[in-house]
Amino acid sequence: MPMDLEKIEAGFRMILEGIGEDPNREGLVKTPARVARMYKEMLAGMENDPAELLSTTFDEEAREMIIVRDIPIVSFCEHHFLPFIGKAHVAYVARDRVVGLSKIGRVVDHFARRPQIQERLTRQIADFIDEKLNPLGVAVVIECEHSCMTMRGVCKPGSTMVTSHLKGLFHKQSTREEFMSFINRGGK
Ligand SMILES: [Zn+2]
Known part of the structure; x- marks a missing residue:
């Protein structure tokens, strides 16, 4: 199943709010999107096809x-x-x-x-x-x-x-x- 980046972004925005941050301030405004792309990369094993390995x-x-x-x-x-x-x-x-x-x-x-x-x-x-x-x-x-x-x-x-x-x-x-x-x- 492909990853839902928008969902990860929305979730991370809530984490920022939860810790008391303002997700709209300049330094953080792009952070949820960055974090979503980071998870996509770090967790890429979820998406690739094991049939092709070996x-x-x-x-x-x-x-x-x-x-x-x-x-x-x-x-x-x-x-x-x-x-x-x-x-x-x-x-x-x-x-x-x-x-x-x-x-x-x-x-x-x-x-x-x-x-x-x-x-x-x-x-x-x-x-x-x-x-x-x-x-x-x-x-x-x-x-x-x-x-x-x-x-x-x-x-x-x-x-x-x-x-x-x-x-x-x-x-x-x-x-x-x-x-x-x-x-x-x-x-x-
Ligand atoms: Zn642990």
């Missing part, structure tokens, strides 16, 4: 581990509607199909750019790759700093939440350790 695959015999490390993530905590920002590491062991590296980043974006919680985001990425590529195993690790933790409430800047979801071969300790050693190598 639709182009290549046949490949190699049963090696393929790792894409440090994929930037910007997502939105659905409880506070504040961003959580960090990176994802995605690995899979191909059964017979692989995809281009940039495609993995697009899958991450598709699920990240919507109201989310980090645990579900991690699982959705793993499940989607599992379903589309039918690999021998998938692993997704996500590390993010949550604005709702760093800007409000307990206010703990710098604390990072780490979530992981492992499927198939990655339940084997040796495979999991290989993956972890790759994502920890080189640090940042």
Whole structure:
């Protein structure tokens, strides 16, 4: 469903009124429209078509581990509607199909750019790759700093939440350790 920008604008105008601001003063008059366009961009995963993601695959015999490390993530905590920002590491062991590296980043974006919680985001990425590529195993690790933790409430800047979801071969300790050693190598 396409986003209703006018509705977002009207809603944000009400937020401005609610906090005691004058939405018609010069500095704010265009803000609701800007905020609506910002949400459209930030939450673009709501609008794009998952059928197109990972639709182009290549046949490949190699049963090696393929790792894409440090994929930037910007997502939105659905409880506070504040961003959580960090990176994802995605690995899979191909059964017979692989995809281009940039495609993995697009899958991450598709699920990240919507109201989310980090645990579900991690699982959705793993499940989607599992379903589309039918690999021998998938692993997704996500590390993010949550604005709702760093800007409000307990206010703990710098604390990072780490979530992981492992499927198939990655339940084997040796495979999991290989993956972890790759994502920890080189640090940042
Ligand atoms: Zn939150």
